[in-house]
Amino acid sequence: MHWTPDRTAPSVGRVVITKTRSPIRSSVGLKVVMAVTGILLVLFLIAHMLGNLKIFTGAEAFNHYAHWLRDLGTPLLAPGWYLWIQRTVLLVAVLAHIGAATVLALRARAARPVQYAHRKKVQGSYAARTMRWGGVIILLFVIYHILDLTTGTLNPVGDATRPHSNVVADFAPERWYVTLFYTLAVVSLGFHLRHGTFSALRSLGQQTPAGERRARTFALVFAVVLTAGYLVVPFAVLTGLVR
Known part of the structure; x- marks a missing residue:
């Protein structure tokens, strides 16, 4: 906030208050927040997927x-502290990512309050048009996932000393609805990652036709690989490959 003289005053200059938006609250700053938190979350997803595959x-x-x-982190950290630090950082990253995306969406809508009479068909992908409800599904799944395999509240075994048994019991054939919900959430995540990765690569300068094709291909392959890496575990348990 700073003071600026009102040069339209006839004699004694009045002062008016103008608000200077914080850099982090500007549209550019919010996009940076989305990019940084997005990268952090993607790195976690990769590491978590690789860890899940160790079940084989x-x-x-x-x-x-x-x-x-x-x-991890002992003796500097007490047992279990690393995981809680990680969860706290991820929670902050998720909230910041969602918050930045929401503010940007509201600003974009406010900048065009009047809808076009004849609106052209949006050229964005299916993922771009379903980011909102996909994000809701992912958020609900994260809450369920924590209550299931982190706290053990919703898990049939719920024993922190037997992680393998927890996973096998979670995706057992009779609990097919859990696998179905897991699949829906992971597929939504795949769409989200595809759109987010493509948008990030475009922002980094891949805006030529050839560059956009490369960015689109990489985003699709990355999303498919990560989605498959997460889905292979529950379906391996469901089919009896992992017991």
């Missing part, structure tokens, strides 16, 4: 990996 190495190896995560 056997129950003992998977349990060892899960216990290693709980003890």
Whole structure:
């Protein structure tokens, strides 16, 4: 906030108050927040997917990996603290990502209050048109996932010392509805990642026709690989490949 003289005053200059928007609250600043938090969340998704795939190495190896995560950072950190620090950072990143996206969407709508009489068909992808409800599904799934495999509240086993048993019980054939919800959330995440990755690459300068094709291809491949990496675990349990 700063003071500026009112040069239209006839004699004694009046002063008026003008508000200077904080850089982080500007549209550019909010896009930076979305980019940084998006990168952080993508890195976590990659690491989490690779960790999940360790279930194919056997129950003992998977349990060892899960216990290693709980003890990560010791003796500097108390057992389990690393995971809670990670969860806190991810929660802040998710809230900041959603908040920035919401503000940008509201500003874009306010900038065009009158709808066009004849609106051209949007050339954006299916993912771009479903980002909002996809984000809601992902958020609901994250809440369920925490209550299921983190706190064990909704898990049939719910034993923190037996992570492999928790996963197998979670996606058992009789709990097909859990696998269905998991699939819906992961597919929504895939659409979200495809659109977000493509938008980020375009922002980095891939705006020529050839560059856009490369960016679109990379975004699609990345989203498909990550989606498949997450879905292979529940379907392996559902079909009996992992027991």
